Amino acid sequence: MTGTQGPARSVARRTVVTAAGGAGLVAALTACGGGSEGSTEVADTPPADGGTTGGTTGGTSSTGSSTGGGGGGEVLAKTADIPESGGKVFGDVVVTQPQAGEFKAFSSKCTHQGCAVKDVSEGLINCPCHNSMFDASDGSPKGGPATSPLPSVSIVVEGDSIRLA
Numbered sequence: 001m002t003g004t005q006g007p008a009r010s011v012a013r014r015t016v017v018t019a020a021g022g023a024g025l026v027a028a029l030t031a032c033g034g035g036s037e038g039s040t041e042v043a044d045t046p047p048a049d050g051g052t053t054g055g056t057t058g059g060t061s062s063t064g065s066s067t068g069g070g071g072g073g074e075v076l077a078k079t080a081d082i083p084e085s086g087g088k089v090f091g092d093v094v095v096t097q098p099q100a101g102e103f104k105a106f107s108s109k110c111t112h113q114g115c116a117v118k119d120v121s122e123g124l125i126n127c128p129c130h131n132s133m134f135d136a137s138d139g140s141p142k143g144g145p146a147t148s149p150l151p152s153v154s155i156v157v158e159g160d161s162i163r164l165a
Contacts, residue, residue, distance in 0.1 A: 073156065073164030079103065080160065087120030087136055093153050095162055096120055098137035103157050106139045106150035117150075125150065 076090045082103060087096030094108045094117055106125065108117050115129035124142060125134040132144030139150035154165035 075161050075163045076105075076155070077162050078160050079157065079162060082162070085123050085136070087125065089117060089119065093155075093164070094120060094125055094150070095155065096125065096136035098123065102137075103155065103162055104137060104139075105153040105155040105162075106134070107153060109150075110146060111141070111148040111150060112144065112146040 076093060076095055077088060079097075082088055082095055082097040084097050084100050087094055089108050092108055094106050096104045096106070098104060109115075110117055110127040110129065110132050112127065112130055112132045115127055117125050117134070118128040119126055120136050123136045125136055125139070127133070127144065127146070130145050132146035133142045134140060134146070134150050135142050139152060141147055141149060156163055156165045
């Protein structure tokens with residue numbers, strides 16, 4: 001009796017573990033999938049300057065007003081909602097206004113260990129987990145353990161609306 005039940009139980013357990021692992025892999029791949037409408041486009045590098053052209057150029061954040069022909073990205077905020085020398089976090093994106101009328105956007109995921117940044121004050125984007133700080137104008141690290149800049153996110157400013165590009 002024990003000789004026939006042992007292998008059957010072992011095979012069943014192995015099957016369950018394999019199925020659970022496969023389901024987890026499918027869930028992880030689905031979560032990491034890209035290309036869906038309204039997804040955040042994260043650029044490879046932060047903007048090198050604080051230009052105020054309206055279009056999106058090479059993955060940098062758009063500032064000023066749009067040059068027209070915009071895309072259908074999700075509206076994040078009104079320009080009046082973003083304080084000068086400050087900013088606000090909107091899910092996966094943090095939008096800043098380093099100078100009057102200049103808007104930038106970055107990933108809200110800290111480059112140290114992936115925590116979500118909490119707020120923007122006095123020109124710094126702040127991560128609450130290990131006190132990393134990033135420059136609100138270019139995403140570069142300014143303090144704490146983070147050594148890599150926050151990736152920039154493409155945005156478009158049209159009238160008084162800020163939206164994903």
